[in-house]
Amino acid sequence: MRKEVITSKQGIILIVMFILGSSLMIGLATEVKQDAWLALLIAIAAAIPIIFVYARLLTMYPGKDLYEIVEDIYGSVIGKIISVVYIFYFIHLGALVLNNFSDFIKIRGLKETPDALTVIFMGVLCIWVVKEGVEVLGRWAQFVFPIIVLVFAFLSAFSSQLIDFSNLKPFMYNGFYSVFKGAFFAFSFPFAETVVFLMVLSHLKEAKSSYKVLTVGLLIGGGMILLISLRNLLVLGAEYESSVNFVTYEAVSLIKVGDFLQRFEAFVSVVFLFTGFVKISICLLAASKGVGKLFNLKDYKKIVAPIGLLMMITSCFLFDDYASLIEWGATVYSYYALPFQIILPIIILITAETKTRLVKKKNNIQQLPQKS
Numbered sequence: 001m002r003k004e005v006i007t008s009k010q011g012i013i014l015i016v017m018f019i020l021g022s023s024l025m026i027g028l029a030t031e032v033k034q035d036a037w038l039a040l041l042i043a044i045a046a047a048i049p050i051i052f053v054y055a056r057l058l059t060m061y062p063g064k065d066l067y068e069i070v071e072d073i074y075g076s077v078i079g080k081i082i083s084v085v086y087i088f089y090f091i092h093l094g095a096l097v098l099n100n101f102s103d104f105i106k107i108r109g110l111k112e113t114p115d116a117l118t119v120i121f122m123g124v125l126c127i128w129v130v131k132e133g134v135e136v137l138g139r140w141a142q143f144v145f146p147i148i149v150l151v152f153a154f155l156s157a158f159s160s161q162l163i164d165f166s167n168l169k170p171f172m173y174n175g176f177y178s179v180f181k182g183a184f185f186a187f188s189f190p191f192a193e194t195v196v197f198l199m200v201l202s203h204l205k206e207a208k209s210s211y212k213v214l215t216v217g218l219l220i221g222g223g224m225i226l227l228i229s230l231r232n233l234l235v236l237g238a239e240y241e242s243s244v245n246f247v248t249y250e251a252v253s254l255i256k257v258g259d260f261l262q263r264f265e266a267f268v269s270v271v272f273l274f275t276g277f278v279k280i281s282i283c284l285l286a287a288s289k290g291v292g293k294l295f296n297l298k299d300y301k302k303i304v305a306p307i308g309l310l311m312m313i314t315s316c317f318l319f320d321d322y323a324s325l326i327e328w329g330a331t332v333y334s335y336y337a338l339p340f341q342i343i344l345p346i347i348i349l350i351t352a353e354t355k356t357r358l359v360k361k362k363n364n365i366q367q368l369p370q371k372s
Helices: 008-026 030-060 066-074 076-108 115-132 134-162 175-188 191-198 207-236 247-253 265-294 300-316 322-331 333-367
Strands: none
Touching (some): 008 076, 008 134, 008 207, 030 066, 030 175, 030 207, 030 333, 066 333, 076 300, 115 134, 115 265, 115 300, 134 247, 175 333, 247 265, 265 300
16 A cells, blocks of 8 residues: 655644644633733743654654554554553544534534534544545645635734734733643643644655654644734733633624624634644544554555544533533643643653663674674
8 A cells, every 4th residue: 555645844734723723713721811822822832842752753763653653662562552542532532623613513603403413514524534545634734724824814904903902911910820720721732732643744755854844833833823812812802702612703703894894703614614624634544543553454544434433423422512511621631631642652752762772782782892
């Protein structure tokens, strides 16, 4: 089977769209109110070291994904156990994002439509693109991304008349602990979720460009989230922003150009769907590759439909309503995701580095001249 490849540019765009994903819709660090921009800056800075961990693993094992890396390091049994842990996380993460978008469509658009119908619609599209392969997803993202940038540049320009810089005051009103807590939650959602790209960037055409792709993707995606969040804060104000469900949607809904141009939130809804589609597809791709490796399948695409169906079913039974999802995300998710995003990758990297040094030391000893 021919190995699928994506370019560095496509890899960066996929990471940016993944980061925007549901975080663009829900909003980040809104509980910190007027200090949200500071919490996001700290979260982006904190994410840089952890993506270096991901990049280092990919660089040490070029052309291999996380599932193959852990089997090389720990052997078949322990490697498969770690793989199962990550498969569970990726299916759950994809189901959470599906649930987010199902709730958004129901609350803001099709109120009488059953949740299952919107989940099936989005899920089937994701199954189709993942079965087509990561190359197709990369090319599609590369085509769509300039449209997303133009939409937000256009909307930000028209938002300028609504901006009130007094909404940034008072600075650090609730103290640094509140800002740190907001940064911690923003770090885990969405920046450290890029751990999923340990299963995607093995497809890079340039195997040694993992550092560049991950770092540039994080900085562009984080920068866009920061600017959009700051715009939302300046337009809505801290109190109103922290009380609404879909912050970016609400901020854009206030834009009016004269008496004839309004309802710009329709453009934002389309962008939400584009970025959410990429995030769900990446999670489905990662989970499918894992299950394929687990059962020694030659082609992971054979398992995409069943895994996609499992993801859709899980999404429908996760939470009773949107409020429950938001509460769980704000209080539990960051701690729940910690082992997948930080603890396990660091342990795997330490083991890999130790094993590599021991092998080098052993080889050096063997190359020493023997005394007669």
